[in-house]
């Protein structure tokens with residue numbers, strides 16, 4: 001552990017949907033924050049500082065929206081920080097909030113992440129024709145599909161691995177009332193027959209575009225001890241970054257992801273992650289990233305992650321359940337997606353995950369990544385106070 | 388709290404730069420800041436940067452800027468979509484954990500590619516005020532009007548500008564400098580009534596880098612480190628009709644929390660508009676007769692957006708390390724009409 | 738009387754920017770105007786970047802010498818794209834390939850043509866197909882696409898590190 005102890009005192013999220021036209025951006029973040037405070041048994045007056053994260057400002061067309069959102073989040077007269085680390089931002093935002101508590105600066109920090117994709121055009125924001133840049137633009141799938149092809153080649157993985165991941169995650173999502181996609185009739189045939197958008201990625205293997213927000217209250221040891229609600233102790237946090245376009249960078253099994261996992265396990269005192277971690281929420285925007293990250297996170301040997309998908313290890317009742325909530329494949333409010341991973345595992349060890357609760361979960365990993373797989377943020381939370 | 392100090396600072400010339408991109412502006416500044424410490428990227432415990440995508444109109448501007456650091460093998464790094472002063476705050480927090488001793492903070496921004504006054508109006512709430520497109524200069528003018536009507540005189544504004552220009556003469560990074568008297572300034576035409584052109588900042592592109600170190604490490608890296616004795620930041624409500632624009636409640640509060648106590652040999656205040664310097668100085672209880680205000684010329688002399696706040700901390704620290712004083716106050720602002728403010732108290736003794 | 742809820746307003750945003758590519762990219766773009774692919778070598782790790790941006794991102798140093806790389810290369814990986822984007826109209830499906838031009842240590846995303854989509858494979862040797870000379874401008878788009886070379890495929894081990 002570095003610094004003082006910290007714990008998650010409460011969590012809240014919105015029901016993720018394609019379009020929340022009943023609330024403004026402020027209304028959306030307020031809803032998640034209200035729920036987190038209620039869950040923690042606290043009010044805005046108990047909060048010392050607010051940390052907000054979201055993906056690029058151009059998504060909603062508001063520059064530094066935290067300025068406008070300060071009032072809705074009860075931050076007036078308080079410190080407010082805005083984090084932006086690409087897709088990993090939801091995770092790194094929670095980590096900045098945690099650091100404020102671990103540093104002994106604050107007792108209770110509210111952290112919020114959001115994206116209101118319906119008020120914007122993310123595809124446009126990511127595809128602005130910048131002069132002098134390479135002209136071929138094919139969206140996020142166009143960037144990641146060649147990497148997935150690289151994984152399949154390197155690992156000699158069966159081509160239906162991605163389908164298995166989607167089926168599992170979409171079935172898990174049925175147990176999560178906040179998940180965006182609820183597809184009770186999802187089947188393997190349906191997935192296989194969905195359009196091949198960016199071969200090898202089929203439509204069903206991609207994440208939806210969601211409006212949503214997530215929030216957590218992070219508190220000090222004293223605040224956690226004083227809470228009458230279940231808390232999740234933060235056993236370790238880690239961030240790592242590497243260059244996007246570095247020559248010779250391994251994009252299938254990025255160095256930064258491996259280092260980040262090692263660092264978070266070391267801080268949490270974990271030596272055998274597969275045995276010691278009870279479940280994990282990892283950032284899987286395209287199905288194939290589940291086996292890729294299983295390897296990157298040290299749960300599987302390089303080139304063997306896909307086996308854990310096929311043998312049911314990552315199923316809700318498997319040895320290492322992954323994305324019990326349905327994951328990013330079932331809800332993707334971009335800026336919030338990383339925080340939802342962190343929040344879901346906090347709920348797992350608090351025993352408050354509901355229908356998708358993993359029995360007896362005591363230690364869990366939350367994972368977020370961003371950019372072209374070069375930014376990573378992770379945390380390990382536990383039911384027990386770290387020794 | 389653990390003692391943390393600014394041990395090195397460097398900044399780029401802040402002219403409009405139409406030959407270099409952000410990485411190219413940043414690279415030599417990083418090298419200049421790191422050189423006196425003898426540290427490399429791999430000796431640094433934590434790196435944090437500040438910038439805004441909207442300045443260059445390109446999502447993920449910070450992603451390519453990270454290239455300048457050479458983050459390989461991978462590093463511990465984070466980014467705030469804010470002025471670099473808040474990146475420094477995050478790094479200061481990280482150093483409190485005690486497991487690392489050094490941090491690298493940088494900020495970059497090119498205001499020249501777009502119409503920055505118009506770009507900044509996207510900071511307003513997107514439903515009611517934003518669609519009216521009030522630009523940053525008009526909003527500052529509204530605030531200046533409120534300030535003057537609260538019992539101030541436009542001569543005060545001219546005095547601030549004249550001092551800024553005079554002080555900037557000795558600052559190689561300043562864009563605007565010179566010896567101009569107040570009467571001449573007041574003869575200039577109004578630009579956005581009650582502001583004249585010289586009450587507004589120039590358009591600047593630039594980058595700045597600060598190296599922080601804790602405890603003995605700071606003493607090892609720097610002969611006379613500028614110790615951070617207090618640092619705090621606060622935010623006001625954004626809606627212009629919901630706050631008294633002639634004052635800055637958040638600056639006052641941050642100043643109290645940071646322990647300003649009205650005492651400083653010098654102060655670097657991030658006031659892109661002349662009246663804002665007076666509002667900030669008043670909120671911090673700083674008196675021009677006792678404290679040298681903006682010895683660098685401040686943001687009126689050069690204003691690289693997203694960088695200028697970090698430059699205030701760097702300038703204040705650099706001057707303390709050079710023996711120009713023992714105690715300094717640095718201030719950074721963000722948002723329309725001084726909405727969010729950060730205050731840092733620094734001290735150096737031989 | 739209850740009014741209909743307002744569920745959204747459209748507020749058009751227009752901002753105009755004048756971009757500066759930077760020193761290294763400018764040199765690359767001048768090369769493109771003359772039909773040459775110019776990379777730059779890192780003085781520290783000796784890797785050649787195409788196109789070069791600010792400096793070597795692995796070493797954090799400014800680039801040194803200019804290096805002309807070939808307009809032939811190896812297709813290291815690719816996606817078959819079946820969905821079109823607003824700013825690009827190409828007949829579907831098309832192949833978006835990552836090509837390592839010979840002499841470069843980075844890959845570039847380029848369109849692959851001149852071969853049926855289902856015959857495209859990793860390791861395929863390709864050559865740039867340039868637009869007619871009188872259409873050359875300061876842009877990467879002067880290379881309209883890459884097409885197969887009549888050469889045996891590259892050995893997997895030879896390009897594995899770029900996948």
Ligand SMILES: [Zn+2]
Nearest residue numbers: 779782793796
């Ligand atoms: Zn290099």
